Amino acid sequence: MRYIKIVMVWCVLAVVFPYQLMAQNGQKLILNPVVKSSLGKTIPGAIITSEEDDFTAVSDSLGVARLEVSSNAYLSVEAPGYETRLIQVSPNLEGITLFAFLEGQGVNVAFQTKNKADLIGGVSYVNMPDVLENNYITNPLDGMEAYVGGYNGNLWGNASLLVLVDGIPRDIQSVHPTEIAQITFLKGVSAVALYGSKAAKGVIMVSTKRGVANAQNITLRTNAGVNTPKAYPEYLGSGEYMSLYNEARANDGLSSLYSQNDIYNYSSGSNPYRYPNVDYYSPEYLREAHSRYDGNLEISGGNETARYYTNVGFMTEGTILNFGQAAESANERFNVRGNIDLNLNDFISAKVDAAAIFNNQNGVNTGAYFQGASILRPNRFTPLIPLEYIEEDDDASWKMVETSDHVIDGKYLLGGTQLDQTNPIADIFAGGSEKFTSRQFQFNAGIDADLRNLTEGLSFSSLFGLNYATSYTLSFDNQYAVYEPTWTNYNGMDQIEKLTKYGQDASSRTQNINGNWFRQTVALSAQMNYNRTFDQKHNVSAILLANGYQIAESAIYHKVSNANLGLYFGYNYEQKYYAEFSGALVHTAKLAEGNRNAFSPTVSLGWRVTGEEFLASSSVLDDLKISVSAGILNTDLDIDNFYLYEAIYTDEGSWYEWKDGLNNTGTDVRRGENLDLTFPKREEISLQLDASLFNNLLSVNGSVFTSKMTGLFVQNSILYPSHFVTGWPQSSWIPFVNYNNDIRNGADFQLNLNKRTGLVDWTMGVSGIYYNTKASKRSENFEDSYQNRQGMPLDAIWGLESLGLFSGIEEIENSPTQAFGEVKPGDIKYKDQNSDGIVNAQDEVYLGRGGWSGAPLTMGFNLSAKVKNLTFFVLGTMRSGAYAMKNNSYFWVNADDKYSAVVRDRWTEETQDTATFPRLTTLSGDNNFRNSDYWLYSTNRFDLAKVQVSYTFPKSIIGDGFVKELGTYISGSNLLTVGPNQDILEMNIGFGPQMRFYNFGIRAMF
Secondary structure (H helix, E strand, O other), X not given: OHHHHHHHHHHHHHHHOOOOOOOOOOOEEEEOOEEEEOOOOEOOOOEEEEOOOOEEEEOOOXXXXXXXXXOOOEEEEEOOOEOOEEEXXXXXXXXXEEOEOOOOOEEEEOOEEEEHHHOOOOEEEEEXXXXXXXOOOOOOOOOHHHOOOOEOOOEOOEOOOEEEEOOEEOOHHHOOHHHEEEEEEEOOHHHHHHHOHHHOOOEEEEEEOOOOOEEEEEEEEEEEXXXXXXXXXXXXXXXXXXXXXXXXXXXXXXXXXXXXXXXXXXXXXXOOOOOOOOOOOOOOOEOOOEEEEEEEEEEEEEOOOEEEEEEEEEEEEOOOEOOHHHHHOEEEEEEEEEEEEEEOOOOEEEEEEEEEEEEEEEEEOOOOHHHHHOOOXXXXXXXXXXXXXXXXXXXXXXXXXXXXXXXXXXXXXXXXXXXXXOOHHHHHHHOEEEEEEEEEEEEEEEEEEEOOOOOOOEEEEEEEEEEEEEEEEEEEEEEOOEEEEEEEXXXXXXXXXXXXXXXXXXXXXXXXXXXXXXXXXXXXXXXXXXXXXXXXXXXXXXXXXXXXEEEEEOOOOOOEEEEEEEEEEEEEEOOXXXXXXXXXXXXXXXXXXXXXXEXXXXXXXXXXXXXXXXXXXXXXXXXXXXXXXXXXXXXXXXXXXXXXXXOEEEOOOOEEEEEOOEXXXXXXXXXXOOOOOOOOEEEEEEEEEEEEEOOXXXXXXXXXXXXXXXXXXEOOHHHOOHHHEEOOOOEEOOOOEEEEEEEEEEEEEEEEEEEEEOOEEEEEEEEEEEEEEEEEEOOOOOOOHHXXXXXXXXXXXXXXXXXXXXXXXXXXXXXXXXXOOOXXXXXXXXXXXXXXXXXXXXXXXXXXXXXXXXXOEEEEEEEEEEXXXXXXXXXXXXEEOOEEEOOOOOOOOOOOOXXXXXXXXXXXXXXXXXXXXXXXXXXXXXXXXXXXXXXXXXXXXXXXXXXXXXXXXXXXXXXXXXXXXXEEEEEEEEEEEEOOOHHXXXXXXXXXXXXXXXXXXXXXXX
16 A cells, blocks of 8 residues: 555656746847757757747757847747757756657667667667557557567567566566657667676667656547457367267277267257257357457656656456356556656756556456367257256255255256366356456656766766566355256156256355465666767767666565676767677676676677768768677576586485385485586677668668577586486486577568658558577487487477378388377378388477577568548568467367367268378377377468558647647557468467457547
């Protein structure tokens, strides 16, 4: 409660902070103020306008503006990359401070802000207000593949990236897109080095919005939408299932289980309670759509002394389930943020931020409906037993009805069997309710000091951050009885002559608390900065910093820690020649003393080619910059646990009998010691190109990179003599060593086009990444070289090569022996790769890439066309080059599994030439259901991810009153997937369906 009060106080302060300035006319003053950034850098080319005096001036190369304006008049001050300011003239106006506007030229990178023209070293960024203008999203990273080259869910194919929100490690889902000013993607080693060990696989930086020195601005956005399922899995009905199950038994040499009369009754639908044919995906249980509503209110403003930004938002979403208590399930979220910036004096500024996120999920005491829907056979039991079928004189059954706590709608008892005493449908009706609650609190505080009195260009910055997240589940757990009917038929009428009860109705009416979890993050950084320009040509910058954070999580003994010292030095000559150095001294507790510290150096060099005379008159190139970056990052991200350098001894060794009646245990060693383990390293070199062409019609940037992970830990007997391991007594002296190496090579690109044709303003962006991986060094000793992992992709899928289905006994007898169980006609035939006459695990080969760190080729495009006040926007993504295995219960159907529609194409004597599925079996099917190219499928896909049409009402309609801007939009998300296996890609097995989302929104500014 104390945290809630703190957050509320900050939010109230942020809302009530606006400072209103009143203009007054007065005498003319002659002034020469210097226009500077908040970091003290002079700003040439700033435009200062006084409408009252009809006067305009431009700051010179030193940032000085010469003014002749009325006393107390208002001045509008504008400069590219900075927020427009409205200030009042006073006789002592000696300086004007502008604050960087992230929608302009400023880009947040590690511990500093750079002009986008000066970026080198593998950096991309997105200004979120630009995205939301045409593409309203609720997930910050939704569709980012279409805006950022090198991002495919990971960065340059590296998993385990670090997410920072306002410089603090945080869950990116804790911040709503409307709160975000900019997202920066730090991909290269030089871009991430200052963040230390935990940032070695890439960093996504989220910068939230801040108030600006201007009049108060209020923006309100509200949305209403519906989710509709894209596809459901298709399963066989009871009659077809029973027929094919009999066929499976026949294939196994067994007699039929179901009679033809049973099959007819279950197929006819004459009495779905006696002969159930349950479709768990029918409208009886699922809605056609469910709703989603959200809204956000933003308030910002301030003056030179204090600026504030506040965001308040809510979201509520229903469920696709449409029966029992599940029909009332809902997910609710409320978030509030307050960011305040204060200029305490001419030299010291501070910021204080606070945010809170409240999430509640109200539901039923089961999350297994769709899991049950994928495994419960349609004829298994009837979920509901109608009371009207119970014989009138069956007193015992009616007594059960009278004493039941769960008579559904006054008409039904819960159905089940002795083997199905619980099931998802009964759980939803009678199992109880639960409420999942999560709370997140975030707090930042920072102080910046301008130390120009000590040395011009010197400053100090510090940041303290605190996160606290907690969650738990409150539930009422009910026990319930299910009933199995015994049916009979009198005079052609089905009746229930007896009910058998399993279980008891019982409820403790006690609220249970479980799933308690918390996570706390404490972060601190402090840095000395130096930024100065000499002779208007030599731009020098430097950073010396200390950075660290620690994350404590429930049930985890060791905290996640990152601590490093950082050094940055940058120089550019007239924004033409660039040199940067970034390095970090990193620390980890996962290595032995003496190896816990290491230095990670990186360097970048850049050249703006268009700054040379030979391209000064080019009519094609507006700007061309090439740069190269290289470095070595020491990281403990790939060290799975603590103390791996220590030996493990156990007293659970082999038992020895020294004399009658007395047992003793021996002490065994299970792992050897290696105190020389060192950091794994990311060694990388990359080349970047940035260009704009044809008078800024087209902008291009891209990177080519080769990255090597070296010294990855491995514990492998191949590297040591055989006597290091014994089987009895069991022992191993083999330690972990730095041995395995991985390589990633690739290229990314980003193209943006802006063009006006007639009345249409076109904006198009295309981005992508292609990368490949290789296990360049492995400790292995396969008998056959084709099984070596070394030289193969890191996401390699291994399995058997299939040769179709066996057509008969003769083909089986004339083929190599398959060692996975009994083989019959209709089973999968595999290739004997080593020609030893036996097909076993030694015949597994490389089948394709799994794309586990993103598809090898990922591309995205976004296109907008604006005609006056109407804008059409479309976004799509493409992924290519990866494969997956059809190995879930929908495809690997054996034993008593539920039958999906794929079994219709099974092998039989009649269909052996056209069959695409092996013979049915009620046994394990071990030969058929194992990784092989028979089950391999391409995941190539194109997704039409978003279409949005927006309209902004003109001033002629809304006037010049209270409402400054008013717009509306309609959109569709996740609309279409196109690919060779579209049906598989759009289908979820065992959990809820993928959804299309249709939305209507209104945005107003006051």
